[in-house]
Amino acid sequence: MTLMNPLVRPVITDDDGRSEDEKLVTFEARVAAGEKIEPTDWMPDRYRQQLIRMVQNHGNSEIVGALPEREWIPHAPTFKRKLALTAKVQDEVGHAQLLYRVVETLGKPREVIIEELLNGTAKYSNVFNYPPETWADVGIIAWLIDAAAIIRQMLLREGSYGPYSRALKRICYEESFHLKHGHDICVTLATGTQFQRDMLQDALNRWWNPIVGFFGPPDRASVHTDELMRWRVKLKTNDAIRQQFFDQYVPRIWELGLSIPDPELRKDDESGRWLYTEPDWEEFKRVIKGHGPCNAERIAVRRLAHEEGEWVRRALAAAANDQAVPVQ
């Protein structure tokens, strides 16, 4: 049975008695040559811990990110929207499953991952701590947050850890449909009635800052960046990814006749960089620490689902034991 995979930490097959320093040299040379590191390969502990933290955060973001959108499945206003939104949220849950498997290859089982999400020790993307207030929010989330996620994940796909890189291939492919679904909702509202256009502008006004913050704090505040870049755990800095997002999406947002709620936002001709108002990073930290508008609710919903499912998982485990009859 694969449901509750009790994970044994993968056995390192190239543990050949060389010193840690020598192994590190080989490891870094392989990464530099563009090779993928696999679960049974030796890896520096900091690499392993950083990947666990990152992929676990990504998996958690998928499962928690499913929550604001699932609230709107019952209200999706046409067959096409209802089907696309259900499929999208289903994909997010599937991504969480896939990513938790990747974390398991690094030595942390699903039960622990879920426990750490529920007790607040593990984090997820901050952007999901804001409430989706109207149907237009569903469009903005699926279009712009998924776009932001795709830009980041397309880069991470080129990272050095094999299982994560392969999971991201599938995830990026599926996310591209989400983005189309979101863009389609936004175009429909932008070209609809005055009421619909206002609804969309209002959604953008509320989501813009969380989206700019999605890429994380500016580089000057980020620790360990050099090492992570050398190990290809990180591929570009937060600021560089944020700039790429502005480049690709600001013109598309303007194309829909929407205005972006940042009077400073413009591309500087000389440097080729976007100038913008920094989000309030203190506020950002406060929300990450659990004090955003929806942190408590998101975790409460997950905890409730977990507790209500407890008897089911116990029953599954009992049924599995029952079936494990030795072959005569």
Add this chain to the structure above:
Amino acid sequence: MSDHTQDAATIDLLFRLADDELMMGHRNAEWTGVGPVLEEDIAFSSMAQDELGHAFAYYTVLHEHLGQDNPDTLAFRREAADFRNARLTALPRSDWAAAVMRQFLYDAAEQVRLEHYSSHPFAPLAQLARKFRGEEKYHLMHGKSWVMRLGSATEDSRARLQAALEALWPHALGLFEPGQGGEDAGASEAALCAGWLAQVCPLLVSSSLQVPAERTAKGQWQSRVAAVYGRYAEPAPERVALLDAMQKVYRLDPNADW
């Protein structure tokens, strides 16, 4: 029977099929994101999408062949009193045992029904029935395996499943409420119900559950409990609540494109 009466019966039948699928799809999608294990979350979402897709196809036949409105208007703009779903399909989401049991009882009914409608004289229905039969087969396998597993896993899971069976049984029988558009040319509801009982009762019994039905001298299963009908009655509160939620955005401006 005149063509006109025949049409009325077919329209009524298609609304029953479509509305049941729409409500099941809506309720099953409520598990998306909060299932007891990730894998089941995903399975219920898949079934929900199939059901919504089937509802859409039935409404499309009503629209293209039988002069009714387009599918979105039928689903998102119709009044509660005009829906024809059985109460089983709109009951609010409760625990996982109820979700699994409802799915099993409903899909078994679907299988019996689609089998009959595969040779229905109304060709567009026969065509859909043949197509959907294949998909519903997997839903039924899924439901069966859960009933069998939970029925024999722990005392707690068996008790929960038994409670769900007892609560849902009269509503499941209500799936076979006689149509008001006249008896359908495909098969009588009573015959379909007998076929359904023959399907579900043995499996429930072999899953250590007490079935609210008994075998007659002729070896046929007969329910000991009366059916709860609700397709044509004053709309039940769960149907009204479901439609309030489902039609909320569309009704902000029914003339807008969404």
